[in-house]
Amino acid sequence: NAGVTQTPKFQVLKTGQSMTLQCAQDMNHEYMSWYRQDPGMGLRLIHYSVGAGITDQGEVPNGYNVSRSTTEDFPLRLLSAAPSQTSVYFCASIGTRNYGYTFGSGTRLTVV
Amino acid sequence: SQQGEEDPQALSIQEGENATMNCSYKTSINNLQWYRQNSGRGLVHLILIRSNEREKHSGRLRVTLDTSKKSSSLLITASRAADTASYFCATDDSSYKLIFGSGTRLLVRP
Numbered sequence: 612n613a614g615v616t617q618t619p620k621f622q623v624l625k626t627g628q629s630m631t632l633q634c635a636q637d638m639n640h641e642y643m644s645w646y647r648q649d650p651g652m653g654l655r656l657i658h659y660s661v662g663a664g665i666t667d668q669g670e671v672p673n674g675y676n677v678s679r680s681t682t683e684d685f686p687l688r689l690l691s692a693a694p695s696q697t698s699v700y701f702c703a704s705i706g707t708r709n710y711g712y713t714f715g716s717g718t719r720l721t722v723v
Numbered sequence: 724s725q726q727g728e729e730d731p732q733a734l735s736i737q738e739g740e741n742a743t744m745n746c747s748y749k750t751s752i753n754n755l756q757w758y759r760q761n762s763g764r765g766l767v768h769l770i771l772i773r774s775n776e777r778e779k780h781s782g783r784l785r786v787t788l789d790t791s792k793k794s795s796s797l798l799i800t801a802s803r804a805a806d807t808a809s810y811f812c813a814t815d816d817s818s819y820k821l822i823f824g825s826g827t828r829l830l831v832r833p
């Protein structure tokens with residue numbers, strides 16, 4: 612089925628470890644973004660990309676890196692995990708502004 | 724800081740009643756969108772209203788937008804238990820950055 616696929620669904624990291632959250636879409640969408648959702652905080656934008664090779668920072672970019680080498684993939688890298696990065700992470704994509712964004716099912720990350 | 728703030732934070736109604744949620748935002752927008760999130764799941768797009776529109780309908784959903792007051796409302800008519808979820812407004816300021824509010828938790832009692 613067409614959509615946004617996130618892996619893994621769950622992950623536990625130790626403080627200081629690094630990891631990559633994967634996001635892939637098969638809808639040929641140009642725009643992709645990463646959000647984190649904390650209890651009672653809604654979603655906050657981490658990084659976004661308006662096309663292959665172009666990325667920019669959102670509201671809370673510190674501690675995260677992204678790259679966009681292809682239209683389909685937009686991985687999010689945690690450089691040195693901290694307990695404050697415990698959250699649920701969502702990837703989203705959109706083709707044109709006339710429609711809403713398509714979200715992945717999320718990655719629940721716990722940093723201990 | 725978040726662009727949209729929603730009111731109320733939580734709402735509990737009886738099945739069959741109408742539910743109204745409000746969203747306020749701070750800056751100019753290209754469009755405003757509403758999303759639903761069931762517990763533990765991803766977000767699902769409900770409806771999008773452009774800055775030059777004042778009202779839009781989709782099934783049991785009615786959205787209004789007042790750009791002079793920088794506010795929007797989402798009305799769900801004849802609510803059902805399956806409508807129990809969190810509802811978020813999100814604004815697009817033409818940069819493709821979608822900024823979310825903190826959400827309204829809706830409980831529809833059977």
